[in-house]
Amino acid sequence: MNRGRARNVGRNSSSTRGRSSGSGSGGNSAHRRGPIGADGSSSGAPFGNKDRSSVPGRQTSGQMPEAVGCSAKQLESLSASSYEFQKDFPSLSAQSSPRDKHLNARRTQRGQTLDLEAGGIGTLHFDRSPVVETACMRDEPSMLAESGIKDRFSEKGSQCEQTSHENTANSGNSKNSECLPVGIPYDICQPQNESLVTLKAPLLTKNREKRNELKRSLEGKNITILRSGMVLLKRYISCNDQVMIVKICSKIGVGAGGAIQDSHAWLKKESKSYNVEDILPSMSPNICIVNFYTKSGRLGLHQDKDESQKSLLERLPVVSFSIGDSAEFLYADQRDTEKPEKIILESGDVLIFGGESRHIFHGVKAILPDTAPKTLLTETGLRPGRLNLTFREY
């Protein structure tokens, strides 16, 4: 995947997601990054492990998600003498300074990428990994409809047994990978009754895992500096967090397929066209990019061009979910348009752009403060800001 083209938009231009950027109204000026935390909001930690925030001495005033702030801190202590930490791995939670251009951090593993950017946006990508592929079973087209995601969410235990690489590779379903027919709602998890029966890990085992995780994080073990500015934190995401992430992705994956299908039904009715696939092609998403915008978060006008040539040529849609504060979303056919169209994306909205609209320039001009549903905030403690998830097929 070529992510090497830099963008020149409100998000730090050293981002490598390769969007083709523009500067329409809401472009450069609207998206130029202000000082971090200028709006007084505290550190964004959309996926942060709450426990980690209590690590003594860590800074929370920037807008970096918690995990990175923590690793930076650990590194700092690790590297006191031989490693010039501040130079090679600039502090991720620093305030606006000439070093701003360095304030991007990007955490990448196979199948998972976390863009952490200083302008109030963090990005988490979930690529379809072998785990996902094994859950994709040709013979189970209706797995989502039947599986009752909500129940599964609450019923499944959160045990996490360490699985060796070999075990994963031999998990049996791999030959069924990538076989989900287009248009079938997509889920990264198997329906509950298809899952292997596993016993819940006893409390003792769980506690031991937790202790070990804590110990590892405190000792800074399993942290390797691969090269200047490139750090590997082995098994850094706790088991519980992994469980949560998978469950959330699973739940949302259902929505992605479903939203397109619902749109098709609507298109059929409204446009009296039976070729709805021509207007809005179906897709089976294998990437989810998660952005979190704090109150000052912006995203300049850009096109989404990081997907494969095939995906772009077929104009497979991007499906975007909004959660939290509302956003002013701009779109236009041309990069330099004076007056892009503006819509407000509210919490719970799904925006799809495919077909003739696949290559529109789009961006987020502003986050509208205090517009998130109160229940969402009280139930989740979501920080002020907006969570955005875009599903795509690479």
Ligand SMILES: O=C(O)CCC(=O)C(=O)O
């Ligand atoms: O936040 C949004 O609504 C848009 C996000 C977006 O355009 C992107 O991630 O490429």
Ligand SMILES: [Fe+2]
């Ligand atoms: Fe985009």
